[in-house]
Amino acid sequence: MVGKAVSARDEILARLRTALADSPPPVQVPRGYRRVDHRSDVIETLVDRLEDYRAVVHRGIDALPRLLGAVDRLAVPTDVPANWLAGYAGEVHRDAPPLSPAALDDLDAVLTGCAVVVADTGTIILDAGPTQGRRALTLVPDRHICVVRTDQVVGLLPEALTRLDPHAPLTWISGPSATSDIELNRVEGVHGPRRLEVVLISPDDEVVPAGGSGV
């Protein structure tokens, strides 16, 4: 069999092996950087960093009814805790069956929880787990209200990674959508949600799974 075409894959791998003919020595990666944060004021750091990037921070589950009072049409994941919506009089749009992008675009806000939060950088991480829903839900509505339990907050980024499942679709959010593309000045508000509001609650705030009776 003469002239059988070599696949691009095999050719590229062969090129790379030839390129390494000098057999570079093994590399020991020095991991002298901080992997755990020992500071006691993690929550205060988080609030500082969130506000620095123009997210609005509210404290306590009691802040929710007041916040939601100004929202007419609210998107929520299917497993939103019932007590988050206590007293809410507007339209609740559950993501079941999945809301179309156009339908999501018509809603005023989305209410979700999160997976992990990094205080040092003010970063909220969503992993499509409980109380978060799929990725489109937190992307299309122009306002994202995110409930953060204080026991979900870690100090440093390496601490957050150990809590995440790499196979889940992950969205890391640090402040509202922004751009630095014009004269390298940061401007908030482009394609993602232009308003990010964070409600910090204590782990003791009772979480009651919602019933199936959404509007």
Next chain:
Amino acid sequence: MSHPVAPATGGGRIRTPLPFPTAAKPAVADTQLRANLHRATRTIRAKRARVVDEVPDWEALRDAGSAIKADVQRRLPELLEQFEASATAAGATVHWARDAAEACRIVVALTRATGADEVVKVKSMATQEIELNEALEAAGIAAYETDLAELIVQLGDDTPSHILVPAIHYNRAQIREIFQRRMADAPADLSDEPAALAEAARAHLRRRFLSARVAVSGANFAVADTGTLVVVESEGNGRMCLTLPETLISVVGVEKLLPTFTDLEVFLQLLPRSSTGERMNPYTSMWTGVTPGDGPQDVHIVLVDNGRSAVLADPVGRPALSCIRCSACLNVCPVYERAGGHAYGSVYPGPIGAILSPQLTGVADNASLPYASTLCGACYDVCPVKINIPEILVHLRQQAPHPPVERAAMRVLSWVMRSPRRWAAALRLARAGAGPLGAYRERRTGARTLRRLPWPASAWTRSRDLPLPAPQTFREWWGKQ
């Protein structure tokens, strides 16, 4: 295969069509461009310095980042196979492209297979490098850039001039003018406030995002042990493209690998602070193959060589593959700040471009780029993965073709300087040759220098003065004491 396969150089937009000094001339004379670049680079330098200074373990992170990348290069073939297996197991389809043209063919074929005649694009250096937009257009597929700066460049029929901010060469008034001229739905009374310009881009792209069927992205990182791709962005255009369409095609250079998911803890600290000068960029998306019911259900990854194997083959130049495209080296470079990105010809401008482009194409095809530097070393100081750019520049200068006259002169000089006796004699001869000229010039101009030499040495004195020999050498002076 029994015979070894040689590493190959690449094609696409990585060749400078003109020598750097020629290409830089109009840019250096453009006072508006110089003002725009000065302002933008000064802003970003200050922001970066502030957020880097607040990290107590910054140097430890740089050491780790540098070592992880060196490890990736050493194990690149096995890590690529591992990545392919992980991503495939998670539901992605992995394709391989030897060069720019093959990568473009793959993306065109994948897009056609969906029946779509347009794609939305996330900002990606790899797709700029392979000139994908041109290939899609030639195939009758419209490619819409969705990053604000890429949109500005695309509407202005221009090419990117910076890795992070492709439209860095425009100021707000120029951007407003481009929007009014080329964006049909721009408001008539559009102001040049950055917030208003961003709002216009949002409105312009909204409908396109919500209806797009195919998206094309690059990736900042590809994780070998999990098959995960990572895109780091600011505006949310990335999230739109990576989440809403049915089909997602990601074009990824083979050097983008990281061995493990845990290694992201290093790079996601290094990259945002080095590039936009933020503690963290607004949005980072990570996806591993297909997630049922969430995001694109048809996920493709195109792994591209296009010259990277040639870079890997040079043990001195190899660390150029560590680059994470943060652009910190551009922002501190005195040459970039004055010449701008277009002078470098390639999509990779600035100090990293001066070492990456010539290695991707072969030095002979980009011979002027290793000289587009003062070797001041600022780029090395800020590089988050500690690429010794000045060292590689000097290495590449040695490989660049030199004219026979220069080579002969250097051989003579080397012979003279190898012996103290010959060197002392040469100095005496030079002093005799210069005669009373030095004293005369010193009286006339206050310096023992010549402004202009006759041709062909005039090329050397075009931008320098020639110092004349001192009246006595240090050794002569010492001998008299």
